[in-house]
Amino acid sequence: MTAAIALRGIVKHYRMGDEDVPALKGIDLDVPAGAFVAVRGPSGSGKSTLLNVCGLIDSFDAGSYLLAGEDVGGLDETARTLIRRQKIGFVFQSYNLVPVMSVRDNVEYPLLLGQMAPAERRARVDEILGQVGLAGLAGRRPDQLSGGQRQRVAIARALVKSPTLVIADEPTANLDTATAQQVVDLMKALGARHGATFLIATHDERMTEHCDEVRALTDGVLA
Amino acid sequence: MNAWLLAWRNVLRNRRRSLVTILIATVGCAAVLIASGFALYTYAALRDGAAKEFGNVTVGAPGYFDRDEETPMQFGMADYRALTARLMRDKRVRRVLPRVALSGLISNGDKSVIFMGLGADVAAEAEVRGPFLEIKEGSTRPIAGHEDLPRVLLGTDLAKSLDAHSGTGLTLLGTTTSGGINAIDVMVVGIVSTGWRDIDKRLVYTDVPTAQRLLMSDRISTLSIYLGSVDATPAAFAQLSAADPAHSYKPWWEQSFYYHSVRAIYNRIFGLLGLIIATLVFFSVANTLSMAVVERTREIGTLRALGALPQEIVAQFVREGALIGVVGAAAGTLLALFVVLALPHAGFEMPPPPGRSVGYPLLVNFSLPLYLAVDAGIVALCAVAAWFASRKASRRSIVEALAHV
Numbered sequence: 178m179t180a181a182i183a184l185r186g187i188v189k190h191y192r193m194g195d196e197d198v199p200a201l202k203g204i205d206l207d208v209p210a211g212a213f214v215a216v217r218g219p220s221g222s223g224k225s226t227l228l229n230v231c232g233l234i235d236s237f238d239a240g241s242y243l244l245a246g247e248d249v250g251g252l253d254e255t256a257r258t259l260i261r262r263q264k265i266g267f268v269f270q271s272y273n274l275v276p277v278m279s280v281r282d283n284v285e286y287p288l289l290l291g292q293m294a295p296a297e298r299r300a301r302v303d304e305i306l307g308q309v310g311l312a313g314l315a316g317r318r319p320d321q322l323s324g325g326q327r328q329r330v331a332i333a334r335a336l337v338k339s340p341t342l343v344i345a346d347e348p349t350a351n352l353d354t355a356t357a358q359q360v361v362d363l364m365k366a367l368g369a370r371h372g373a374t375f376l377i378a379t380h381d382e383r384m385t386e387h388c389d390e391v392r393a394l395t396d397g398v399l400a
Numbered sequence: 401m402n403a404w405l406l407a408w409r410n411v412l413r414n415r416r417r418s419l420v421t422i423l424i425a426t427v428g429c430a431a432v433l434i435a436s437g438f439a440l441y442t443y444a445a446l447r448d449g450a451a452k453e454f455g456n457v458t459v460g461a462p463g464y465f466d467r468d469e470e471t472p473m474q475f476g477m478a479d480y481r482a483l484t485a486r487l488m489r490d491k492r493v494r495r496v497l498p499r500v501a502l503s504g505l506i507s508n509g510d511k512s513v514i515f516m517g518l519g520a521d522v523a524a525e526a527e528v529r530g531p532f533l534e535i536k537e538g539s540t541r542p543i544a545g546h547e548d549l550p551r552v553l554l555g556t557d558l559a560k561s562l563d564a565h566s567g568t569g570l571t572l573l574g575t576t577t578s579g580g581i582n583a584i585d586v587m588v589v590g591i592v593s594t595g596w597r598d599i600d601k602r603l604v605y606t607d608v609p610t611a612q613r614l615l616m617s618d619r620i621s622t623l624s625i626y627l628g629s630v631d632a633t634p635a636a637f638a639q640l641s642a643a644d645p646a647h648s649y650k651p652w653w654e655q656s657f658y659y660h661s662v663r664a665i666y667n668r669i670f671g672l673l674g675l676i677i678a679t680l681v682f683f684s685v686a687n688t689l690s691m692a693v694v695e696r697t698r699e700i701g702t703l704r705a706l707g708a709l710p711q712e713i714v715a716q717f718v719r720e721g722a723l724i725g726v727v728g729a730a731a732g733t734l735l736a737l738f739v740v741l742a743l744p745h746a747g748f749e750m751p752p753p754p755g756r757s758v759g760y761p762l763l764v765n766f767s768l769p770l771y772l773a774v775d776a777g778i779v780a781l782c783a784v785a786a787w788f789a790s791r792k793a794s795r796r797s798i799v800e801a802l803a804h805v
């Protein structure tokens with residue numbers, strides 16, 4: 178089976194004026210399809226940078242990246258956008274829901290970008306809202322929800338298009354322990370159900386217990 | 401979710417700011433509509449005035465319109481009666497009025513003044529010219545007991561300068577077609593005003609036979625053809641002039657220098673006004689949406705991460721700009737229509753334009769093509785402003801946008 182993510186020698190620098198900040202120093206990483214993998218490391222170790230590269234929202238300077246077997250290294254921004262649209266979901270630390278959209282509209286948005294028939298769209302949204310336990314709150318606006326509920330909307334939004342990969346950068350950092358636990362459990366369960374690979378960045382020890390694999394990142398180097 | 405509903409909700413996100421922007425679009429739209437409507441009204445009024453003053457079409461002998469006469473009536477028409485009869489057979493022609501242009505001196509015995517006269521069917525002229533030839537004193541009819549004396553009507557300022565009133569006897573002095581000097585005694589029966597001070601200072605109206613007697617000629621200068629409506633002029637002019645190559649035909653718009661100069665000035669003034677308003681609306685909408693774009697930077701980054709293309713982000717803002725434009729244009733149109741309907745009841749007067757002695761009512765015309773064009777223009781302007789405001793942010797680095805607080 179092809180790996181969902183196959184990174185070889187990924188190097189990424191940030192340039193701050195004349196200064197050159199190395200953020201990733203030759204990352205090799207294989208994430209099997211359907212796996213639930215966490216990247217752990219101290220602040221500034223490069224977790225977000227790595228996830229941004231994997232999520233195709235940032236570029237890298239050297240190395241190769243195969244996403245589900247497809248070389249995505251040399252693609253232009255439009256091609257990367259279309260791959261994100263089809264294959265990659267995102268869960269953010271601060272939910273990033275669109276405040277003027279209802280729960281349903283937020284979850285439906287990724288499907289509107291694709292060309293899906295309205296009936297199927299509706300069915301998919303209903304299904305995923307049921308799976309995250311928000312069927313009854315579909316008409317609410319994000320500001321009428323708790324943090325945990327919002328993150329569940331975000332999870333539904335990430336999974337509704339049945340992506341290959343879900344990128345979750347510190348998805349529980351804004352949540353209390355109990356809620357964080359529920360959110361992790363939900364991601365894991367739904368990831369398995371939808372066949373999505375999860376790549377999560379965290380420095381939360383409790384989260385990593387549930388992962389198939391935990392990789393430690395220090396100063397841009399994976400252990 | 402419907403993209404337009406989403407756009408509307410985004411417009412309402414900052415109500416006060418959007419309201420101010422919509423208000424600017426509203427006022428801008430109304431201002432352009434009212435100003436253009438006023439220009440249209442003015443053009444129509446000038447058009448009517450010119451068509452009444454010169455006749456819809458003027459006929460002269462060949463050369464009359466192109467060259468200056470060296471002696472009076474050098475380019476006069478002798479065959480005008482037959483031509484009049486022929487023209488009157490055309491269904492569209494209401495009246496054909498002869499005119500004799502004359503000039504010379506007019507004297508009350510103590511004082512002589514230069515006059516520019518017109519020998520014409522005075523009663524008919526007063527009728528067709530309506531408010532453009534106002535009889536201020538007396539009438540066109542002879543004064544009882546003096547039916548045998550040739551009659552004249554004087555311009556108001558000329559009458560004042562000669563201290564003449566109806567019943568005053570005066571003498572006209574003019575050059576005849578053969579170069580001699582001729583004089584005839586006339587009686588003032590009325591005092592008229594064209595509203596043009598420069599004309600009223602020199603104007604003498606008399607009948608055709610009197611004018612011909614002064615010039616010692618059996619010719620007239622021109623025939624003025626009056627049609628049922630101004631709009632009928634172009635077609636009638638084309639046909640009449642094509643049918644009669646022996647005479648020279650001129651439509652009113654080639655005669656009225658004033659119409660063209662006012663139009664040129666107004667087009668420039670109102671064009672500039674429109675440009676200023678358009679700039680104002682553009683930058684107001686661009687500014688509002690630029691603020692919205694900055695505030696929604698993280699949202700833009702999120703939607704981009706989820707797979708929206710830059711042009712899809714821009715399209716969303718363009719829809720918001722267009723909605724602001726639609727609401728602004730709709731409100732502006734209502735405001736302008738209200739002004740169009742209310743002004744005739746308000747009875748505002750414009751002061752006399754340069755060179756004129758009378759003002760005119762302040763009115764604003766409605767024109768469907770104008771309204772459609774201005775409304776579409778406002779909406780397009782707002783949409784372009786939104787494009788302008790969002791195109792950069794839509795291509796910005798997603799990671800940076802997501803990190804924006």
Ligand SMILES: Nc1ncnc2c1ncn2[C@@H]1O[C@H](COP(=O)(O)OP(=O)(O)OP(=O)(O)O)[C@@H](O)[C@H]1O
Nearest residue numbers: 191192193198200219220221222223224225226227
């Ligand atoms: N836009 C940027 N410009 C310059 N340097 C950056 C930029 N973003 C990150 N860095 C640097 O790159 C390194 C990795 O940062 P990154 O955000 O990936 O760390 P992280 O592990 O996600 O940290 P945290 O746990 O605090 O989120 C850090 O040294 C950081 O200062």
Ligand SMILES: [Mg+2]
Nearest residue numbers: 224225226346
């Ligand atoms: Mg980070």
